[in-house]
Amino acid sequence: MSGRPDPRQTDIAGLAARLRKGETRALAKALSVADIGGEEARALLQALDRDRRETPVVGMTGPPGSGKSTLISAMIRTLRERDSKVAALAVDPSSPKSGGAILGDRARMGEHGSDPHVFIRSIAARGHLGGLALNIQASIDVVNAAGFDIVLLETVGAGQSEIEVAQVADVTVVVGAPGLGDDLQAIKAGILEVADILVVNKADLPGADETARQLEAMLGLRSAIRRNTPVLSTVATTGGGVAALVDAAAQRSAAVTPEERRARAERQAVDRLANTAGALVRDALNALPAEERRALVEGVRAGAADPGEVARRLLNEQTG
Numbered sequence: 001m002s003g004r005p006d007p008r009q010t011d012i013a014g015l016a017a018r019l020r021k022g023e024t025r026a027l028a029k030a031l032s033v034a035d036i037g038g039e040e041a042r043a044l045l046q047a048l049d050r051d052r053r054e055t056p057v058v059g060m061t062g063p064p065g066s067g068k069s070t071l072i073s074a075m076i077r078t079l080r081e082r083d084s085k086v087a088a089l090a091v092d093p094s095s096p097k098s099g100g101a102i103l104g105d106r107a108r109m110g111e112h113g114s115d116p117h118v119f120i121r122s123i124a125a126r127g128h129l130g131g132l133a134l135n136i137q138a139s140i141d142v143v144n145a146a147g148f149d150i151v152l153l154e155t156v157g158a159g160q161s162e163i164e165v166a167q168v169a170d171v172t173v174v175v176g177a178p179g180l181g182d183d184l185q186a187i188k189a190g191i192l193e194v195a196d197i198l199v200v201n202k203a204d205l206p207g208a209d210e211t212a213r214q215l216e217a218m219l220g221l222r223s224a225i226r227r228n229t230p231v232l233s234t235v236a237t238t239g240g241g242v243a244a245l246v247d248a249a250a251q252r253s254a255a256v257t258p259e260e261r262r263a264r265a266e267r268q269a270v271d272r273l274a275n276t277a278g279a280l281v282r283d284a285l286n287a288l289p290a291e292e293r294r295a296l297v298e299g300v301r302a303g304a305a306d307p308g309e310v311a312r313r314l315l316n317e318q319t320g
């Protein structure tokens with residue numbers, strides 16, 4: 001098994017060791033290894049798994065402009081006052097690596113740029129085999145190992161990515177603000193169902209009470225079963241209400257049991273398998289000669305062929 005080490009390959013064990021010591025350069029390297037995926041990423045995540053910490057992960061979601069980035073910056077300030085090491089990850093499903101939206105976030109969080117106990121990074125979420133959640137989870141595992149006390153996740157954009165962020169977060173915070181009108185209505189029902197905390201940010205602006213009522217009504221209609229979802233007011237620009245938000249997030253994440261974490265990780269693994277199977281079927285279909293592909297698709301469209309049968313055959317051909 002133990003051949004001569006390939007100099008082109010990353011020394012994964014060494015990287016994991018340096019990461020655990022909290023070396024900033026190892027962190028950057030480990031995150032890019034995790035981001036690229038494949039064999040090296042798997043080896044790295046396995047090396048980290050052994051001494052996995054359970055760092056709380058707080059997902060911040062909500063319409064663009066509601067103040068998520070500003071709020072995260074204010075939360076970092078509060079957490080630093082409490083001597084916590086904070087990692088903030090921005091998940092951007094729309095833009096390719098180092099896209100524009102993230103630079104804005106970087107600038108806004110700029111005050112923390114020189115603090116060695118704050119780590120801010122964007123996760124490019126390209127079409128990832130196995131789904132976006134897999135990508136985020138790998139980055140979370142890496143910052144966990146590096147000894148951060150809390151991870152704040154910002155979703156940039158909306159839609160499916162919000163749901164995937166909620167899948168990896170211990171606490172999901174939905175951030176609304178006055179004056180967003182239809183954008184507020186566009187908050188996905190699925191996200192409200194998993195929301196642990198609702199925040200009305202920009203409470204300094206008129207209409208904040210109305211926004212709180214709107215959010216409460218949406219919550220009441222869409223997930224009547226869920227109780228005790230606090231609705232908090234914040235002014236991210238001044239830090240007003242932010243300590244209470246940090247407290248509520250800490251309280252919620254402390255209430256997550258190891259069994260719940262485990263169950264969530266298992267659901268994630270199942271999703272990953274199912275997403276990967278779908279992607280493999282699509283790849284196999286695209287690899288067929290045009291004529292053959294057309295015939296298969298037409299058979300399924302017309303109802304003449306059993307999709308399960310066709311999918312199984314495609315997977316078999318790919319592995320065989």
Ligand SMILES: Nc1nc2c(ncn2[C@@H]2O[C@H](COP(=O)(O)OP(=O)(O)O)[C@@H](O)[C@H]2O)c(=O)[nH]1
Nearest residue numbers: 064065066067068069070201202203235236237
């Ligand atoms: N008046 C007011 N403006 C805020 C507040 N929080 C954020 N903003 C402003 O709202 C705009 C959007 O904030 P940003 O953090 O980029 O929102 P994001 O798109 O949700 O990340 C910026 O111009 C912020 O300065 C607040 O509490 N009050």
Ligand SMILES: [Mg+2]
Nearest residue numbers: 068069105156
């Ligand atoms: Mg933002």
